[in-house]
Amino acid sequence: MYACTFWRLLRGEEGLIRRKVAELAGVSEATVSRVLSGAGTVKDDTAKRVMDAAKQLGYVPNALAQRFALRKSGNLGVILPLLPKVNLFSTFYFSEVLSGIGVTAKQRGYDLLLLFREADEARDYASLFRTQKIDGCIILGSKDTPGERAALAELKEREHPFCLVNQRFEGEAYNTVDADQKMGSRHAVRHLLRYGYRKICFLNGPPEYSNSLDRLNGFQQALAEAQVPFREEHVLIGNYSRKSGYRQTETVAALIRSGEVDAVIAANDRMAIGLMQGLKELGIRAGEDFALVGCDDSDVSSMMEPQLTSIRVPFYEVGCEAASRLLDLMTETEPSPPFEVKLPVKLIERASSKTTRSTAK
Numbered sequence: 001m002y003a004c005t006f007w008r009l010l011r012g013e014e015g016l017i018r019r020k021v022a023e024l025a026g027v028s029e030a031t032v033s034r035v036l037s038g039a040g041t042v043k044d045d046t047a048k049r050v051m052d053a054a055k056q057l058g059y060v061p062n063a064l065a066q067r068f069a070l071r072k073s074g075n076l077g078v079i080l081p082l083l084p085k086v087n088l089f090s091t092f093y094f095s096e097v098l099s100g101i102g103v104t105a106k107q108r109g110y111d112l113l114l115l116f117r118e119a120d121e122a123r124d125y126a127s128l129f130r131t132q133k134i135d136g137c138i139i140l141g142s143k144d145t146p147g148e149r150a151a152l153a154e155l156k157e158r159e160h161p162f163c164l165v166n167q168r169f170e171g172e173a174y175n176t177v178d179a180d181q182k183m184g185s186r187h188a189v190r191h192l193l194r195y196g197y198r199k200i201c202f203l204n205g206p207p208e209y210s211n212s213l214d215r216l217n218g219f220q221q222a223l224a225e226a227q228v229p230f231r232e233e234h235v236l237i238g239n240y241s242r243k244s245g246y247r248q249t250e251t252v253a254a255l256i257r258s259g260e261v262d263a264v265i266a267a268n269d270r271m272a273i274g275l276m277q278g279l280k281e282l283g284i285r286a287g288e289d290f291a292l293v294g295c296d297d298s299d300v301s302s303m304m305e306p307q308l309t310s311i312r313v314p315f316y317e318v319g320c321e322a323a324s325r326l327l328d329l330m331t332e333t334e335p336s337p338p339f340e341v342k343l344p345v346k347l348i349e350r351a352s353s354k355t356t357r358s359t360a361k
Contacts, residue, residue: 025053075113077134081141082116092298100319123151136161143208163326168210177322184311185218187347197263245274263291291353306351
């Protein structure tokens with residue numbers, strides 16, 4: 001009996017508040033009920049008036065109802081590649097970028113919704129906005145393919161807020177955040193030249209990634225600046241996995257033994273470590289028989305024997321910047337030009353690039 005009386009009083013108080021909200025917003029109580037419950041469809045400007053009135057009166061409706069009413073999910077989507085048998089969250093690049101995105105989103109009152117795409121899956125990023133699953137999205141691991149270009153073009157055409165991380169598309173003006181990959185390769189080449197190495201092999205990633213092209217371009221520029229000939233046959237291709245670096249063992253071993261190559265730059269640490277391990281099995285040691293430079297400066301680079309010289313890439317800061325820039329964009333009322341951000345990198349010198357026969361100049 002007492003419980004029933006209590007709930008009647010509560011419902012009466014609720015009704016009084018809704019009447020006041022309706023009067024202040026200039027709408028009917030039925031409209032207020034639809035907005036605050038998140039049920040039914042109400043025009044955006046009407047929903048906003050109701051929410052503003054409720055806030056003014058100190059009434060805090062259900063958070064989920066607010067999001068429905070204002071057509072907001074409260075989610076920042078992060079689209080990732082689905083790689084079978086690979087734990088993305090233990091991969092240095094993904095874990096660092098995701099950590100930066102997550103911390104920034106949390107500070108701004110957003111939740112993360114992780115969305116995985118398969119390699120052969122049709123791209124339809126716009127549907128995530130149509131179904132109100134996300135309010136904006138950050139795309140990682142994007143490749144330059146026709147399907148990807150079409151999906152991104154639709155996002156742009158429909159003016160959905162999105163940002164690409166570590167990927168650029170030639171001829172398209174999209175929001176992007178990346179590290180200065182070109183400068184990273186230039187740092188690596190200059191470092192090796194300073195120690196007297198001039199026969200440098202470059203182990204790159206697939207050309208579908210813009211950062212692979214940037215790193216190769218930086219490598220070529222640095223050689224040209226030093227008037228060292230660029231040799232196409234000394235550019236090898238992996239897929240950024242440790243296994244793909246290991247697979248290049250025989251090729252690189254032959255180049256080192258013949259005297260054609262005295263140093264190797266790998267486009268990421270995982271490939272560098274795979275190559276280092278493979279060559280060690282053949283009796284060829286980094287830091288003794290040839291110089292080796294990686295890229296990323298992942299945690300494991302300083303745990304190797306010898307420790308790996310690497311280009312430090314600020315992946316955590318890249319994630320923070322991508323989330324911050326995108327969330328700023330989502331609050332703007334007027335359209336703004338696409339942003340393109342490149343964060344600086346730094347070479348971390350360790351034993352793998354200082355062989356016993358090298359002397360600094």
